[in-house]
Amino acid sequence: MRIAAPIEIGPLDADAQQAVRDLAQAAEAHDGVAPLSEQPLLNLGTDAEWITHVVAHDTAGSTVGYVQIDRSGETASAELVVHPDHRRNGRGRVLLRTAERDATLPSRSGEPGQQGKQLRVWAHGDLESARGFAAASGLRPVRELLFLARPLPAVDGTPEPPAGYHVRTFRPGADDDAWLRVNARAFATHPEQGRMSLDDLRARQGEPWFDPEGFFLLVPDAPQGAGTEPDPVAFQWTKTEPGQPDDARDGEIYALGVDPDHQGEGFGRLLTEVGLGHLARTGATRAVLYVEGDNAPALATYERAGFTRAAVHVQYARP
Ligand SMILES: CC(C)(COP(=O)(O)OP(=O)(O)OC[C@H]1O[C@@H](n2cnc3c(N)ncnc32)[C@H](O)[C@@H]1OP(=O)(O)O)[C@@H](O)C(=O)NCCC(=O)NCCS
Incomplete structure (x- = not known):
């Protein structure tokens, strides 16, 4: 020893x-x-x-x-x-x-x-x-988390949501509970993201990078006369760490989630474009994100959006 x-x-x-x-x-x-x-x-x-x-x-x-x-x-x-x-x-x-x-x-x-x-x-x-x-x-590898990247800017205009929906930014406090609900549904099988609590959300809202202007919700239009707005059906949360140099600035697709009842309707793709447009407009030169190595639908969405693998993170365990 x-x-x-x-x-x-x-x-x-x-x-x-x-x-x-x-x-x-x-x-x-x-x-x-x-x-x-x-x-x-x-x-x-x-x-x-x-x-x-x-x-x-x-x-x-x-x-x-x-x-x-x-x-x-x-x-x-x-x-x-x-x-x-x-x-x-x-x-x-x-x-x-x-x-x-x-x-x-x-x-x-x-x-x-x-x-x-x-x-x-x-x-x-x-x-x-x-x-x-x-x-x-x-120890043996049991899980792979991929870090994907693509250069910016390469996004034209702002994509339009389908009829009956609108995109708006997150309102801290007022939207907390509704977002936690859609996040838990969208990430029900994800070991970390799906368990996010109000305390976890508030801790992130207190971080220097937190910016509600880069946190988008896709919300069904309220039926006429309805007092309350329906819960969002999808969200796109972006994150840009402050203090990065102007010529090499990473903007992250921090969390993209779609309610399982609305998966396959093109909302993931729409909100990816919304997020990329926002990151490009705020001066990011590279878009980055993390995705599970076995999440084939998400990987396909991101590959179509021009992302390639930049790094891999591995979880090890005793067999
Ligand atoms: C991985 C890490 C924690 C190892 O810490 P460490 O104090 O150097 O590890 P130990 O001295 O206890 O090494 C134990 C054994 O692991 C193996 N090992 C450790 N580092 C190694 C290396 N660079 N290459 C090959 N084998 C290595 C060796 O068999 C070593 O025994 P030996 O020195 O008698 O040959 C350290 O390198 C580190 O902090 N890396 C960056 C963070 C990281 O990747 N953490 C996740 C670990 S799963």
Whole structure:
């Protein structure tokens, strides 16, 4: 055994959260891909029954490794990173072992639904180091998330919705509940997006990138005399991180959802064009998005819209 990695399990105070963000940035600068995705970064300050933070320190006390385990879904999901200067020293192995114990042990409060879950570990970018580490740890790929991209601008005009429908932008607060309903229906089988709660939505509304002008709803026209508007049947949520250079700016098709009762009616295609038009008008030079590797209808929609594969993210698990 080459190291005795001091491991700390528990909530992170503000300094510890910053140390994890710095560690993630050092790994991104080295690997060319961010090791922690959006939700784990939003969760750094969360102290709840369903989440565990594990930090590895070196002998000087610096944060050199981190794993976050989220047990709120059907499987436990982990994101794991070791500082580039401290790799091949057994820390990844210790963090993975700790995460596996955490996912499978009964919860302290005895809360149902949190015990004995399979652990799934994300490898963003499917790096050489992650592949070697996964193979050495007996993990196999179980899910692929594709990152697609296409250049902008290449969109003319604003597409018209079909008769009986209109496109309007999202009104924070007023549209929250109706959007959560259509999102849950559209993503009923998606392990993360379909479980989005009001708290998750509000957390995103508080992010610097959140812009309701880039969040579109396709809504049936209200019947005459009806007091309330019907729920949207589809939505297109775009996201552009601030602070990107003007000549290389990514705009993301962040979430595109169509109510299952209205799938196959061309709404996905229409709202993709609406989203691309918006991103091009706001100065994005490349449109990007994430899609499940086995989602053939979505992949076909995006390939038709000119997207090609730019990266792949893989989830590993023990067979
Ligand atoms: C993957 C990662 C967490 C490994 O951390 P680590 O502390 O270097 O891993 P360990 O030292 O515990 O390695 C354990 C074993 O994994 C294998 N391994 C680790 N890195 C490897 C590499 N670059 N190439 C081939 N095999 C590798 C080796 O068999 C190693 O044992 P050995 O050093 O005795 O040969 C780290 O490289 C990292 O942070 N990568 C970026 C983030 C990421 O992809 N996370 C997802 C992991 S599934």
